Amino acid sequence: LSLMALRLRLKNSFCHSFDAPVLTSSISEVINLFLGSPDAHVKPQFLDSEVQDILTRITGLNLEKVFRPIKQELKPPKYKLMTDAQLEEATQSAREQAQRLLKMPPVLPERKPINDVLSEDKILEGMDTAKYVFTDITFNIPHRERFIVIREPTGTLRKASWEERDRILQVYFPKEGRRLTAPPVFKEENLKVVFGQDRHEDMLDLCQVQFEPDSSEYIRVHAATYEDLEKMGKYDLLRSTRHFGGLVWYLVNARRVDGLMIDMLQKDLLQDAVSLVGLFNKVHPHSETAQEASSQQAYGLDLLKIYAKRESQRAGYVELALQAYEQTSAESTV
């Protein structure tokens, strides 16, 4: 593990702080309190602590991949002489840094459009040919609560829509790497070209920088990326990155976990597969898999077998992979 790569990554990492409000560790618990009865099921949200635990475990922590050299200006490498203990410390701090870098970006529902009209002044009609955009530049307000109002030539004073807000905030409070107009990479045809080059991760990073997490563009690009990955079966591209959790969440919500399951079994990641089925059961507790699993109190391979029987569309493949895994594990032990 080169210290140089670590240092460069630390210096130039895009650590974007998300403006999403602070949420409790388990939103479903809070909602359950409000609903009264604990039996009433509330769908687990992406940001619940249990869900996040499962997703971080599945993401894995491949240090080599997290700290692989990213494109930066060339600097001569720095070499350090260390004892074994110091090397241990350095690896430990690298691990912590990697965990911070692997923090998952939030998955939020799409934002509702703003249609607020503050005042309609018919007397002002025809006062000017252009719109006036008024922004409040007070320093201490979070960007979501800032006042950005537009006075139309017809005289109506209305709040700016989300796209206008993003653009104007970028003018007055520029974020590094974000552009005023979205780069044309995000159009459908160009996305396909990029996916052909296997650059899904770069695409998702770019999307992260450019759009807000609850904008429709962000959700569309992410959905397109996940669809393409699932079609091609290239889950490995995202395996040790911060986007893996989002991919798994999308697939679990769409109930199409088969490809991922087979991929995990082929790579001998039994624990991950088991946690995946566990997550699936939590999110869809009324499905057959979940009900059977809870009635039988199944663990480990049994969970996978129940899933293969009940829920999966490609049952044949999943069972084959299971059998192959059992054979290899039996051979390795024997």
Added chain:
Amino acid sequence: MVRLSSFLLKTYHGGHIVIRLAMAGHKQSNRPFYRIVAAYNKRARDSKYIEQLGSYDPLPNIYNEKLVSFNSDRIKYWMGCGAHPTKPVAKLLGLAGFFPLHPMTVTEAERRRAMAEQAEGAAPEEVVKQQEL
């Protein structure tokens, strides 16, 4: 005239503070750009100001918008210290909804509408005349 607002300021300068538009950018280009600024009354328009409170771009951009920004927190502070806004600043802030609407804005809108109607009334007459000719 003794302006009582001067006594609200921390130091007595012998003039009062105004919130006005100062031209920014260099005078060579054909491209005006104003800063909304709190400055002493007697100072030159573009010279040293006390604090910049915002900006105003009079030329519309590709989305046909004129961008105005203002720091409402600090404007409230300076108004509390007795600063006087000038007419253009009062008009802009009135359009924003921060101040009540300035009466001249309404008058200007009415005048523009009258001009537009006159132009429309003149243009069809000219067309008719040309056809006759």
